[in-house]
Amino acid sequence: MAEFPEGAPCWMDAMFTDLEGAKEFYGYVLGWTFGESSTEYGEYTQAYSDGKAVAAIVPPMPGADAQSAWCLYFASPDAAATAEKIKSAGGELLMEPMQVGVFGTMAIAKEPSGAVFGVWQPGDHKGFEKTGEPVSFAWAELCTRDAATVDAFLPQVFPYRARQMETPGPDGEGMDFKIFSLGEGESPVLGRMTMGEEFPPEIPAYIQVYFAVPDCDEAVSRARRRGGMLHFGPMDSPFGRFAALTDPQGAAFAVIDGSTRVGEMPDLT
Template sequence: MAVQPEGTPCWADAMFSDVEGAKSFYGDVLGWTFGESSSEFGNYTQAYKDGKAVAAVVPPMPGQEGQSAWCLYFASPDAAATAQRIRDNGGTVLMDPMQVSDFGTMTLAREPSGAVFGVWQAGVHEGFEATSVPGAYAWAEVFTREPEKTDAFLPAVFPFRAKQMEGDEYDFRTFDVGEETVLGRMKMTDDFPPEVPSYVNVYFAVDDCDAAVARATELGAVLRFGPMSSPFGRFAAVTDPQGASFSVIDLETTEGDMPKLTDVS
């Protein structure tokens, strides 16, 4: 896959104290295989599905030990300029743009409501080599308690066009790059424990949502939501044995009509 347009999710990785445990879990649940790790790059280890790079796992750097979490990266042609827009619009740059050999340049940031995300300026590593196929990245949503902050921030940093879902059941918004819908935003309800901060929820595609959930929970994951069928697919949210939350979605098993979205850009 070529370098993605600015603002498009282009990569995902997560830190795990037990990298071998993570490799075993995701290998079983998502069918991933793993490349060689390099001590030169902090033992960063790429995950592959059918020979195509789909994500990465890495041990925490000294002083960064804590609960594991998936980090989604958005494509940028100029990470330094994106970092400045993040600062200018109420976000926090957690790690200044850093060139990673000839692979590319990365930045980590937090949007104003608290969700952490990454920015990736591609070099030889362009990002996902496959998406929306079983075992690969499929979708992401920012879950936030303060949607008004997130809704103002995201289009100010990336070239997004926003659409709001009609109806009162959920406060849900999507963001488009060009003609492609690339990200969702969901307001967190009181169903979420108060200690859960705003976060980016990453979805990985699977052949069979129920089977993936059964396998994940058998291996020590906790089911948080679902499985539930929707117009977008049958999905469920889980937390892996090391505390990293993610969702699985069977994109082929759909139910119901697509929601109506109104342009609010």
């Protein structure tokens, strides 16, 4: 398959203390199946939809005590060079570029407002084998309380063009939201949303990943039946009907049915 362009979301994984529980939850909610765990790479286990790789799960490293969370990786032709850009732009490297066998080279970083993300330089593993289709990665938004810092950071690291989304509300005050795009066709690859008072202060900046689903309400019902917690929605939008949840181990994610769209698309400036 073709490699992803620089700056495009290309893969995601998450650490779970209860790996079997994660398999059961996402298998039930999204219909994922799981491959054999790779003991050579810390029981790294890929998830599949229709036989195509869509994500991976892994147990935490010995001694690690981190909250379960999905980590989104952005494609890079040179992980070491991207790592230098991250540091120069005010970000922090949590894991220096590390070669993962023949599969590629990875790094883990934190942007200045605190959201964690990954960098992936592909080798044999190019990334997602399925995106934008039901039960695969559909979209992502970087949620932050320091929009100006994020807006300055991202284009220094990846070749993004940023555009403000005009979303006027009933009181005349719109949501502060930007779209970051790539290439001549300006393909949108990432959103940036300012976190308002609806976000509890203890929630740090993070990247919200969206999974495409054929029926948002059904996906929410299935998640709740398996111990997931609903935080927002389901809600209609011009982009689809969506909802935000956490799984039983605390990893945040959202589901969206892009076939159910309500309202006019907002303008970009």
